[in-house]
Amino acid sequence: MKKMLLAGALATLLIAPFAASGALVQFDFGPTPSPMNWNNVLSYTAGVYVSSAVDTNGLATGMQLAIISNFYESSASEGLAGGTIYPDSASGDCLRLSAAGEGHAEILMSGLNPAWSYSFTFYAASHRDPDRRTTYTIGTNSVQLEAAHNYSNTVSISSVSPTAGGEILVNIDRIDYWGYLNVMEVDAIPEPLAAVPLLLLLAWVVRQA
Numbered sequence: 758m759k760k761m762l763l764a765g766a767l768a769t770l771l772i773a774p775f776a777a778s779g780a781l782v783q784f785d786f787g788p789t790p791s792p793m794n795w796n797n798v799l800s801y802t803a804g805v806y807v808s809s810a811v812d813t814n815g816l817a818t819g820m821q822l823a824i825i826s827n828f829y830e831s832s833a834s835e836g837l838a839g840g841t842i843y844p845d846s847a848s849g850d851c852l853r854l855s856a857a858g859e860g861h862a863e864i865l866m867s868g869l870n871p872a873w874s875y876s877f878t879f880y881a882a883s884h885r886d887p888d889r890r891t892t893y894t895i896g897t898n899s900v901q902l903e904a905a906h907n908y909s910n911t912v913s914i915s916s917v918s919p920t921a922g923g924e925i926l927v928n929i930d931r932i933d934y935w936g937y938l939n940v941m942e943v944d945a946i947p948e949p950l951a952a953v954p955l956l957l958l959l960a961w962v963v964r965q966a
């Protein structure tokens with residue numbers, strides 16, 4: 758009986774990390790906030806804007822977002838309404854980079870689990886004409902996106918490991934005169950290998966019971 762209880766406790770330990778599996782966290786950039794479980798970043802200047810982001814189920818993740826190198830502006834009108842993948846409150850406004858000022862911005866994500874990997878998806882949209890391309894860089898991985906009339910395209914960087922301190926730095930750079938960030942999604946993926954020692958222990962306990 759004691760061993761069965763132990764096996765049950767170990768099973769709970771084993772399953773617990775996977776309860777958060779696939780937790781998706783959505784950030785909306787620009788002056789117009791999105792409702793429900795979006796995490797809103799209204800300003801373009803340096804500062805901590807989300808101290809514990811919620812996932813799409815409204816659960817607190819402990820994930821923090823800070824702008825550590827500021828954008829050029831936060832614009833309510835330079836995005837694109839009528840996009841097909843996000844609400845207008847998210848696609849219709851944006852943070853922008855400009856050749857007239859700040860052409861490079863940095864976002865520091867912290868409070869991440871060093872044992873997990875994270876996937877980042879970026880969305881940039883503008884109602885104006887090309888070229889309005891932006892580069893998003895994490896470590897040595899870079900992706901680019903054209904914002905002009907972009908109703909549905911996104912770009913992603915997958916399998917990003919945080920530092921031992923639980924941080925990931927995102928760099929955003931304009932390619933043309935204007936650069937954009939309207940939406941960022943972070944998908945937290947628990948590392949399956951972390952469960953292997955627990956699996957072996959559970960198997961041993963069950964064998965002994």
Ligand SMILES: [Ca+2]
Nearest residue numbers: 787789846847
């Ligand atoms: Ca918004």
